[in-house]
Amino acid sequence: MANHDIGITVRRGTVHALVGENGAGKSTLMKILYGMQKPDEGTIALDGEEVSLHTPADAIARGIGMVHQHFMLADNLTVLENTVLGAERLHGIAGRARARIQEISEKYGLGIRVDTLVEDLGVADRQRVEILKVLYRGARTLILDEPTAVLVPQEVDALFDNLRELKAEGLTVLFISHKLGEVMSVADEITVIRRGTTVETLTPERTSPRQLAELMVGSELPSPETRESTVTDVPVLRVDGLRLAATDGDGVARTVLDGVSFTIHRGEVLGIAGVEGNGQAELVEAVIGIREPESGAVELDGTDLAHASTRTRREQGIGYIPEDRQRHALLLEAPLWENRILGHVTEAPNSRGRLLDPRGARRDTERIVEEYDVRTPGIDVPAASLSGGNQQKLIVGREMSHEPKLLIAAHPTRGVDVGAQAQIWDQIRQARREGLAVLLVSADLDELIGLSDTLRVMYRGALVADADPAAITPEELGSAMTGAASGHLVHEDDEPPGPGAPPLPGQRSPQADEERGPDDEGGEAR
Amino acid sequence: MTRPAGRGSGPRRIDPQAVVQALAAPLLAIVAALAITSLVIGATGKDPFHAFQVMLDFGSKSDSQIWIVNKAIPYYLSAVAVAVGFRMNLFNIGVDGQYRIAAFAAAVVGGAVSLPGFLALPLVLLTAMVVGAVWAGIAGVLRTTRGVSEVITTIMLNSIAGSLIGYFLQEGRLAEKEGNLFHTPYLPEATRFFTLPTDPDPIYGTILIALVIGVAYWFVLGRTRFGFDLRAVGRSESAATASGVSVRRMIVTSMVLSGAVAGLVGMPTLLNESFNYGTDFPAGIGFTGIAIALLGRNHPIGMALGALLWGFLERTGTQLEFEGYAQEIVGVMQGVIVLCVVIAYEVVRRYGLRRQQREVGAELAASPGAGGEKAEVSA
Numbered sequence: 045m046a047n048h049d050i051g052i053t054v055r056r057g058t059v060h061a062l063v064g065e066n067g068a069g070k071s072t073l074m075k076i077l078y079g080m081q082k083p084d085e086g087t088i089a090l091d092g093e094e095v096s097l098h099t100p101a102d103a104i105a106r107g108i109g110m111v112h113q114h115f116m117l118a119d120n121l122t123v124l125e126n127t128v129l130g131a132e133r134l135h136g137i138a139g140r141a142r143a144r145i146q147e148i149s150e151k152y153g154l155g156i157r158v159d160t161l162v163e164d165l166g167v168a169d170r171q172r173v174e175i176l177k178v179l180y181r182g183a184r185t186l187i188l189d190e191p192t193a194v195l196v197p198q199e200v201d202a203l204f205d206n207l208r209e210l211k212a213e214g215l216t217v218l219f220i221s222h223k224l225g226e227v228m229s230v231a232d233e234i235t236v237i238r239r240g241t242t243v244e245t246l247t248p249e250r251t252s253p254r255q256l257a258e259l260m261v262g263s264e265l266p267s268p269e270t271r272e273s274t275v276t277d278v279p280v281l282r283v284d285g286l287r288l289a290a291t292d293g294d295g296v297a298r299t300v301l302d303g304v305s306f307t308i309h310r311g312e313v314l315g316i317a318g319v320e321g322n323g324q325a326e327l328v329e330a331v332i333g334i335r336e337p338e339s340g341a342v343e344l345d346g347t348d349l350a351h352a353s354t355r356t357r358r359e360q361g362i363g364y365i366p367e368d369r370q371r372h373a374l375l376l377e378a379p380l381w382e383n384r385i386l387g388h389v390t391e392a393p394n395s396r397g398r399l400l401d402p403r404g405a406r407r408d409t410e411r412i413v414e415e416y417d418v419r420t421p422g423i424d425v426p427a428a429s430l431s432g433g434n435q436q437k438l439i440v441g442r443e444m445s446h447e448p449k450l451l452i453a454a455h456p457t458r459g460v461d462v463g464a465q466a467q468i469w470d471q472i473r474q475a476r477r478e479g480l481a482v483l484l485v486s487a488d489l490d491e492l493i494g495l496s497d498t499l500r501v502m503y504r505g506a507l508v509a510d511a512d513p514a515a516i517t518p519e520e521l522g523s524a525m526t527g528a529a530s531g532h533l534v535h536e537d538d539e540p541p542g543p544g545a546p547p548l549p550g551q552r553s554p555q556a557d558e559e560r561g562p563d564d565e566g567g568e569a570r
Numbered sequence: 571m572t573r574p575a576g577r578g579s580g581p582r583r584i585d586p587q588a589v590v591q592a593l594a595a596p597l598l599a600i601v602a603a604l605a606i607t608s609l610v611i612g613a614t615g616k617d618p619f620h621a622f623q624v625m626l627d628f629g630s631k632s633d634s635q636i637w638i639v640n641k642a643i644p645y646y647l648s649a650v651a652v653a654v655g656f657r658m659n660l661f662n663i664g665v666d667g668q669y670r671i672a673a674f675a676a677a678v679v680g681g682a683v684s685l686p687g688f689l690a691l692p693l694v695l696l697t698a699m700v701v702g703a704v705w706a707g708i709a710g711v712l713r714t715t716r717g718v719s720e721v722i723t724t725i726m727l728n729s730i731a732g733s734l735i736g737y738f739l740q741e742g743r744l745a746e747k748e749g750n751l752f753h754t755p756y757l758p759e760a761t762r763f764f765t766l767p768t769d770p771d772p773i774y775g776t777i778l779i780a781l782v783i784g785v786a787y788w789f790v791l792g793r794t795r796f797g798f799d800l801r802a803v804g805r806s807e808s809a810a811t812a813s814g815v816s817v818r819r820m821i822v823t824s825m826v827l828s829g830a831v832a833g834l835v836g837m838p839t840l841l842n843e844s845f846n847y848g849t850d851f852p853a854g855i856g857f858t859g860i861a862i863a864l865l866g867r868n869h870p871i872g873m874a875l876g877a878l879l880w881g882f883l884e885r886t887g888t889q890l891e892f893e894g895y896a897q898e899i900v901g902v903m904q905g906v907i908v909l910c911v912v913i914a915y916e917v918v919r920r921y922g923l924r925r926q927q928r929e930v931g932a933e934l935a936a937s938p939g940a941g942g943e944k945a946e947v948s949a
Contacts, residue, residue: 334811355814364812372812375805386802387813389795398795421929429926 049241050086054185054233059207059217061231063224065260065433065461069240070220074187077218078110079103090185109178113189115170119163123173126162127180134181148179152209166321168199175206185216192226193459197487197522198319204230222260222461224253236260257462274311275497280481281308281331281450286340288326288505300326301337302505308450313472313482315496315513317489319525323505324485325367328454331483332364333357345449358387363448365439367455367485369432373439376428380420381409383427384442391446412441417467433464440468444475451475454485469495489518503527591922599914603907610902616895624893625886636771638881643838644669644852645877646780648859650787651832653868655720657791658804658824664706664724665832666856667731672702673836674735674754677847678744680840681755690761695779695837702833703826705731710825714818720825728856739849753848763841774842779834787831788870800824832856861908867915880904 050073054060064070075081077088079097087094090106097103100110117126127145128137135141142158149156154172162170171191178186192200207217207230221227227234228248236243236259243259288301300323308314318324329335331342333354342349349357358364364387366372374383385394385405393404409423416437420430427435436456443451453472457465472495476482486492492499493513501509501524509524511533523529608618628634648665655662662668676698683690709723738744745752765772791797802810803820811817835855840847862880866873887900 332812333814353814353816354812358814366812368808371806371808373809375802375809377805378801382798385798386809389798389802389813395795400793400795400798402793421926425926425929426923429923429929 050237051242052235052245054216054218056091056216057211057214058232059211059219059230061219061221061227061234062237063220063222063227063234063256063260064237065222065463070237071189072240073237074110074189074218074220077103078108078187104181104183107182107184108187109181109183109185110187111171111174111178111189111191113191113193115174117162117170117173120161122159122161123156123165123176124158126173127177131177131181145176145180148176152179152206152213154206168195168202171195171203172206183215185218186210187218187220189220190222190459191219192221192223197489200226224256227256228253260462273497274477274479276310276312276479278310279307280310280312280345281483282341282343283307283331284341284343286327286330286337286342288330288335288337290326300505301330301340304340304502304505304507306500306507308481308483310479310481311476312497313476313484313495315484315486315492315499316502316507317486317492317499317521317525318502320487322502322525324502325454326505327502328367328452328483328485331357332362332452355390358446359390361447361449363443363446363451365436365443365451365453365456367458369435369439374427374435377426379426380413380418380423380430380438381406383438384409384412384423386442388442388446408445412438412445416441416471431461433460436460436468437464440471444471448475448480451480451482452485453482455487456484457486457488457491489521493518493521501525501530501533503530509533591918595915595918596911598918599907599910602914603903603910606906606910607899607903610906611895611899614896614899621890621893621895621899624889625882628889629882629886633770634885636768636773638878638885639777640771640774640838640842641881641884642874642877643774643777643780644835644855645858645862645880646874647783647831647835647838648855649862649866649873649877650783650859650870651828651835652856652859652863653866653873654787654791654824654828654831656804656863656868658800658820659807660821660824660828661721662706662709662724662825662828662832663721663860664709664727664856665828665835665859666854667724667728668702668705668829668832669835669856670735670851670853671705671731672698672833673840673851674738674847675701676833676836677754677757677840678738680757680761681846683761684758685760687760687762690758691763691841694757694761694841695834698833698837699830700833703830706829706832707822707826710822713825714821720821735847739847745848748848751848751850753844753846753850755846757841757845761841762845763837765842774838776838776842779837783831783834784870784874835859861904864908865911867911879907 050069052060052062052073062070062073072081076083077097079100079102082098088097089095090108095102095106097106097108103110118129121129124142124145125137128135128141135144145156145158148154152175154176156172156176157169160169162173165173175186175188191203195203204226207219210217211232219227219231228251231248233245233247234251234256235245236256238260246256284305286301286304287299289297290300291297302323304323304327306314316324316327326335330337333349333352333356336351340350344357344360344362347360349360352360364373370376373386375386378386381402382405385400388394389400393401393408395401396404406423412418413420413423418430418437418441419434427438430438440456451472456472457468460468469491472480472482472484482495484492484495493516496513499511499513499516499521500507501511501521503509503525504527508527508530509532511521511524516533520529520533524533604622611618611621629638648669651665651668652662676694679697680690680694683693685693705727706724709718709720709727712718712723713720739752739754741747741752745754764775766775766777789797791801799810799815800820800823802813803815803817807817810820836847836851839852844851858880862873862876865876865879883900883903887897887903890899891897
């Protein structure tokens with residue numbers, strides 16, 4: 045049973061947020077409201093009238109529209125074509141449809157460019173097209189399934205502006221999320237769901253993110269961070285002068301990595317901050333060997349890996365938690381134990397010589413499931429049937445099981461519920477204590493500040509600034525991410541230091557300054 | 571941290587529901603296929619049950635059975651060749667051209683040399699495999715270097731293979747004339763494969779090749795690192811890349827392997843039946859292989875059953891004609907069976923995935939200690 049005793053009342057003209065852990069039953073509830081799944085008992089009333097929704101078509105006819113987490117757009121069609129697809133009867137496919145789209149776009153401030161191909165749009169624009177699609181079909185109640193999971197902070201703000209527009213026009217928005225800060229800022233009411241049942245409905249004024257988190261998890265949260273430095277002076281990963289060019293959608297070659305240099309030591313977490321699309325993804329892929337840089341050195345533990353294959357790098361001790369776990373870290377249709385082999389097929393316990401060792405792999409999968417608290421009925425279920433958080437726990441468990449020297453963690457807790465998030469953080473901290481070096485890329489600034497020993501800011505393919513996580517606020521980091529500040533960022537008390545200025549000794553964290561060795565020079569503004 | 575018992579760990583291998591699910595798909599497919607074929611036969615105004623009776627009776631005669639087995643050998647090899655591609659999301663439509671040009675080359679080489687059998691046979695087999703591999707490899711290389719879809723290239727290579735054979739299969743080039751037919755010189759006695767002395771007709775010894783290939787297919791794909799990499803690419807190219815597989819190399823390798831197996835498809839005919847490559851050499855087995863690979867779900871035993879079923883239908887179909895049934899009924903049956911199998915498996919697969927997702931959901935709802943546990947973990 046995924047859901048039971050759900051009671052939720054959403055008032056017209058409000059933004060109502062639904063928060064809960066992964067697997068708590070939010071998506072099931074959404075599917076019921078959108079007619080994709082039938083409830084065993086209970087009723088749904090819309091404007092006081094009891095309705096039964098058997099298919100999404102029923103829901104659409106009643107003015108309920110859904111924006112899915114994974115976009116359902118045809119890349120090779122234009123925005124106009126995508127919008128009218130399947131709704132040709134409403135306003136035709138040409139002039140009238142175009143006029144209607146423009147009207148909607150202006151009314152709600154969506155800023156739609158009608159004739160652009162969807163493949164040329166960024167994530168935020170695609171999301172707006174999805175919203176446009178449901179509005180075009182006459183929706184008065186919008187369901188948004190984790191709309192912010194894929195957006196960067198600025199885009200989230202823009203989305204929230206759109207939601208407020210919708211609300212002002214009398215539309216109702218039901219908004220699923222587990223980013224509590226965002227929920228607090230946009231929602232009029234918040235309903236917490238846990239283990240398939242609604243726990244409480246609150247207004248943002250009467251609650252705090254911490255209280256919400258505790259309601260979601262059903263227990264008190266651990267204190268966010270305990271910081272004691274484990275950084276040593278033994279370099280593990282040395283990256284020097286990495287350059288990489290790539291051709292973008294318009295066929296224009298541009299530099300995506302521009303002389304990136306840094307060193308990560310044993311027991312150190314190096315956090316890379318930056319607005320998405322500034323080269324972090326490319327940096328990660330260059331270090332793991334999926335992209336070949338034009339120049340520059342990558343050295344792991346003194347071994348040159350600049351031209352080594354991904355497999356060699358993994359065998360040499362690089363663990364990799366990719367940004368998009370479904371596309372890069374899992375075989376969704378394969379059972380868990382085969383997923384445990386993925387990426388480590390040449391290593392024990394997965395193989396002996398050139399032969400697989402299914403028994404060893406299975407036994408070790410059982411161990412990972414146990415130790416990393418992966419919620420699953422067994423190791424023979426396909427990875428696709430696990431919730432996002434549990435998939436991620438499996439991946440973290442797998443990567444940690446080969447005693448990596450370096451862990452590359454790209455957005456390790458994206459789309460993961462708070463319980464799993466705390467657990468993954470703990471595991472990274474634990475491994476760091478044991479001497480692991482971590483390259484952490486994240487869009488979650490709290491995560492970056494909380495986990496990192498050293499912070500770098502990436503902007504247009506270069507590391508433009510560095511900061512001491514013990515003495516920086518998310519706001520200060522944010523301004524460097526937009527290119528407004530560079531050099532060594534120091535918490536503002538009095539005069540701001542210029543680019544490349546030496547860190548002020550003894551101001552906030554003398555210890556962090558000692559850690560900064562000569563190797564770090566390369567990351568300073570170039 | 572302790573877990574509630576009966577979850578995850580422990581000696582569990584056989585999930586009864588999984589077994590039911592595994593049997594459900596083929597049963598569903600067979601029942602549906604029988605029902606639809608009955609309707610089709612009924613629509614032609616004939617009695618479907620009598621037709622099935624005729625087929626069963628004729629198919630169970632011993633000469634029919636030997637015929638079916640012999641026919642199934644090339645079908646099976648062809649299916650395996652296609653399945654190697656399928657397992658990694660490559661569609662090798664070119665098995666047809668690959669086996670024909672391979673068999674032709676093997677026939678030419680075999681007819682030209684006179685060596686003792688233990689040297690000549692391996693030479694002929696090797697020639698066939700290498701030629702098949704090269705022919706398929708062209709498509710693999712074009713895909714990785716130029717990005718050309720292997721579907722297009724292999725179809726075109728089929729046509730090129732046909733033309734090449736047509737050019738060389740003429741008197742004064744590589745062929746000789748016998749009656750109205752052109753064919754390559756006969757293989758010497760020593761260069762012919764043995765047969766199993768069964769009654770009333772012999773079973774081709776090349777069945778051993780099929781057995782070896784079937785076992786090798788199962789072992790390499792299921793039990794080796796290479797096979798895991800290959801399947802990983804088939805399931806998700808992006809995940810395979812991130813896991814350290816060179817997708818380009820894997821594409822070329824698997825096309826070459828597929829082609830090498832395809833090269834063997836003509837061997838049962840060449841070494842056990844015709845002993846030359848002539849204008850009447852069977853064509854189209856490559857396409858039959860696609861249907862059988864689909865029917866057998868790329869499974870080594872499933873494809874063997876599929877190949878036998880195909881042979882059975884072809885053999886007994888001829889008998890239906892004598893009974894006044896339309897000749898095309900067998901073709902209809904074959905098509906219906908493949909469609910039913912593909913649809914039935916997809917239906918069962920989706921049902922299974924939903925069932926497992928429900929189970930995971932139930933798991934979460936049913937473990938009341940989980941909240942406390944989590945606090946323990948993160949504290």
